Amino acid sequence: MSVFDVVQQHGPWRVAGFVAALAVFLLLHLLRWPLALGARVLLAAQSGLDQRITNAITPDTNERVRRTAHV
Numbered sequence: 001m002s003v004f005d006v007v008q009q010h011g012p013w014r015v016a017g018f019v020a021a022l023a024v025f026l027l028l029h030l031l032r033w034p035l036a037l038g039a040r041v042l043l044a045a046q047s048g049l050d051q052r053i054t055n056a057i058t059p060d061t062n063e064r065v066r067r068t069a070h071v
Contacts, residue, residue: 007015 003015
């Protein structure tokens with residue numbers, strides 16, 4: 001079924017509505033990318049800052065902590 005068949009069967013407003021919905025969908029995803037990138041940058045910065053603060057306030061130990069899956 002081609003676009004011309006859809007226009008003939010349902011009318012041009014249906015095709016225009018579909019194209020508008022597709023354009024809004026793509027626009028929202030294009031707006032989402034910078035926000036998602038900013039969230040990842042903030043997560044990386046927060047994790048690094050958290051690690052520095054944790055290392056600064058915990059005492060240094062010479063013991064090795066054994067990490068296992070059976071906690």
